[in-house]
Amino acid sequence: MDYYGSQINKLIEKLAMLPGIGQKSAQRLAFHVIHMPEDSVKELSEALIDARQNVHYCKECCTLTDQDVCPICRSEARDHRTIMVVETTRDLAAYEKTGKYNGVYHVLQGAISPILGIGPADIRLKELLTRLQGDVDEVIIATNNSLEGETTAMYISKLVKPTGIKVSRIASGVPVGGDLEYVDEVTLLRALEGRTEL
Amino acid sequence: MDYYGSQINKLIEKLAMLPGIGQKSAQRLAFHVIHMPEDSVKELSEALIDARQNVHYCKECCTLTDQDVCPICRSEARDHRTIMVVETTRDLAAYEKTGKYNGVYHVLQGAISPILGIGPADIRLKELLTRLQGDVDEVIIATNNSLEGETTAMYISKLVKPTGIKVSRIASGVPVGGDLEYVDEVTLLRALEGRTEL
16 A cells, blocks of 8 residues: 555655665665755755766776866866876775875776676776877776776786886785774785885 | 854754754754755655654554545555554654555554653544544554553553453564574573464
């Protein structure tokens, strides 16, 4: 029986389509929305539409932004000769939070994945190559430490090397605060291989 | 630095205000929304507004509904002489899912909580008393098994008893499939007190 009524059911259904939100959470959210001030619901509703309609890829680095060129690419305080290549805008955000990286980024918007049928032409590699024709000292590859990320890193390093530009890969090893006991073997071996002299 | 751009930040901020959605989930949801088909975003956005604007309390049982009187209260197949009192529409939904309860409901939209300053006048008790002036055989109290729920149950039973209508409380005990080992002592004692002869 339709004990909620169609309007509530519709909202629950739409919310449950979002990632990480199951039927129970969708119900909880829907009931929360019904009790929210009407203005707040309008603001949320508009923020959804605005973000979807006005956000696109930065012309320079392909990150998601609501401007033509993103604030990082426009900043004169950043070192535009160092480009860190990441898979997503969220990865960019993770490095920005450290506050220690002063170069710029290139966001691939994905990674090469033969299994998912994602090839080099499906990610923002062409745009990266175009940028490398300018003045660039180093390309730091910071794709994920996964099969796809590693494949992408290898592919990019092969593309960049002939240009003579330095290519590097972020280190792989035991996370800070990580207990050796709970770290998987592959990571332990990576950490051993990547050891640095003290 | 504002590396996301204001439109994305605004959406993240609005999403993070929802219950159970932290900063990280809000980010993930926002990026999902940006990649959703524009029509789906519009539908979600409209569902939010529609639910907020058109959902109100059923004139009979005070559940949330988008009609004047909810489908359960309108149904002739239900036994209108048995009223189950619950705290929220979600509790009603939980009992409806069992498919075995054929009476109607009364949704208090809360519970008495001296700590939170919620008194008997703040929940839908007046509406329940009005209903009891009609033909009612039994009031089944199914408020939560919490301090607030128990307080509310006691309060209601004292109100209903003088009317001569039968009042009952749903059983409290070990959940089905529950391992005694992991059940708290209060529940174990409740289960013992409430034992039934075989």
